[in-house]
Amino acid sequence: MSVLLEAKNISKHFGGLKAVDGVNMNINKGEIFGIIGPNGAGKTTFFNICSGIYAPTAGQVVLEGKDISGFAPEKIARLGMARTFQNIQLFKYMTVLENVKIGFHIKTKTTMADAILHTKRYKEDEKLIQEKGMELLEYLGLQNLAGTRAGNLAYGVQRKVEIARALATDPKIILLDEPAAGMNPNETASLSEFIQNINKDGYTVAVIEHDMKFVMRTCHRIMVLNFGEKICEGTPEIVQADKLVNEAYFGKGRIARGEVMTDGNA
Numbered sequence: 001m002s003v004l005l006e007a008k009n010i011s012k013h014f015g016g017l018k019a020v021d022g023v024n025m026n027i028n029k030g031e032i033f034g035i036i037g038p039n040g041a042g043k044t045t046f047f048n049i050c051s052g053i054y055a056p057t058a059g060q061v062v063l064e065g066k067d068i069s070g071f072a073p074e075k076i077a078r079l080g081m082a083r084t085f086q087n088i089q090l091f092k093y094m095t096v097l098e099n100v101k102i103g104f105h106i107k108t109k110t111t112m113a114d115a116i117l118h119t120k121r122y123k124e125d126e127k128l129i130q131e132k133g134m135e136l137l138e139y140l141g142l143q144n145l146a147g148t149r150a151g152n153l154a155y156g157v158q159r160k161v162e163i164a165r166a167l168a169t170d171p172k173i174i175l176l177d178e179p180a181a182g183m184n185p186n187e188t189a190s191l192s193e194f195i196q197n198i199n200k201d202g203y204t205v206a207v208i209e210h211d212m213k214f215v216m217r218t219c220h221r222i223m224v225l226n227f228g229e230k231i232c233e234g235t236p237e238i239v240q241a242d243k244l245v246n247e248a249y250f251g252k253g254r255i256a257r258g259e260v261m262t263d264g265n266a
Ligand SMILES: Nc1ncnc2c1ncn2[C@@H]1O[C@H](COP(=O)(O)OP(=O)(O)OP(=O)(O)O)[C@@H](O)[C@H]1O
Pocket: 014, 017, 019, 037, 038, 039, 040, 041, 042, 043, 044, 045, 046
């Protein structure tokens, strides 16, 4: 199995606070990789470093063997990393198809001038993007919603549209930050299936999530952060059985009694 995304000894300090502290991580091609940890453990900061929003204080981010540390987010997106954020960032007054089409623009050569002047290149790109957008929605089973305003959709569906837009950038890896937050159990189960399906079709996924039931049934491997440090990594079985994780993160004995697994809250 080849390594797709690598974090080498990554640290991020905010003044005296070590938000991320010497984290090493390898995500293999084809994996669903989970990142968990208590509030403030450094998960989002770690994603922000991987996706170029923050430059690391120390360490390197390597995508397919290329050192991308400190690259701008747009550049990293073009190199094949897409992400979603904790708060839904769809354009609520635009339709589902329009939202997804935005994702494709990253790959076109259309300039602002082309768009204003409606040049041949603009028209050709627009036609192609329209077709590809519909294809993607069909692939994800969202085609019936193409003309619906994003803001009118149920919360769980908005999350899927957000992921669809990220997929439109044709990523090698997609980073999802708490995609199940605020979802009801049915929506969460449906999201898990959705992610597993796109993964089976070849997409590599990294996901931060608090919902343990979702994490344990969706992810192949999991990394646990606590106070910025990695305290455990492995399969769901290994993580659930880890004493340090149980003590530091779940509260002693909670997972053994099954509380976390059933209530879905960390
Ligand atoms: N821009 C910033 N400036 C200063 N401190 C920050 C900044 N961003 C994050 N932090 C701090 O870094 C630590 C890690 O935050 P981070 O948001 O990465 O944690 P998290 O694991 O994603 O938490 P949550 O599960 O609550 O989203 C926290 O103590 C947070 O307050």
